[in-house]
Amino acid sequence: MPVRVTAIDGHGGAGKSTLADRIATALGDAPIVHTDDFASWEDPFVWWPRLLEQVLRPLGAGKPARYQRYDWTRHALSEWIDVACGANVVLEGVSSSRLAFRPYVCFAIWVETPRDVCLARGLARDGDDMRGYWERWIAEEDRYIEREAPDRYADLIVAGAPKIDCDPDREVVVLREESRLGQDHGGFHRPR
Secondary structure (H helix, E strand, C coil), rough: EEEEEEEEECCCCHHHHHHHHHHHHCCCCEEEHHHCCEEEEEEECHHHHHHHHHHHHHHHCCCCEEEEECCCCEEEEEEEECCCCCEEEEECCCCCHHHHHHEEEEEEEEEEECCCHHHHHHHHHHHHHHHHHHHHHHHHHHHHHHHHHHHHHHHHHEEEECCCCCCCCCCCCCCEECCCCCCCCCCCCCCC
16 A cells, blocks of 8 residues: 555544544644545445545555545535545544455554443434434444454554543553554454
8 A cells, every 4th residue: 555544443432533633643644534424324334335436445556535525414425525645544433444444454443432431422412312323323333343343453452431540632541552563464464
């Protein structure tokens, strides 16, 4: 891959977007592609071929990417977003390290956060009237996680709701690290 793609996966409400912003800044303001720009309440997990075709394949060929963002309010595709073919891109969101994306991802992070915390964060953002949508979304997430085990394939697992004191703007709590530095990865490693 001419572009290093870092995937930040985890449950909805886990803290992926916050971590993605920090990593993108640390990588010299790398562009962030959000899976929420592809998913919707009606289609939480089957949207992935469009991201593969419009973003990962062009970047994998050393070309800029361009995709149409999904507008969750209008329930329709919206403006086009250009992604430059630079050194790094952050792919953030639920299922960002799915099996179909793994050949394009050089480093995967799983944000481990208790489900009750994720649900509370989601309802705080979207409102309690969205609880039914969140419960269906969680059921879809569970099927994805059981089927593809993204947490087992991750290079790094961090706490999305740390239980120790830390500065959330400058520090992360690492729960597990799988070092692949200096190796030819060809995608993801196999879990032990």
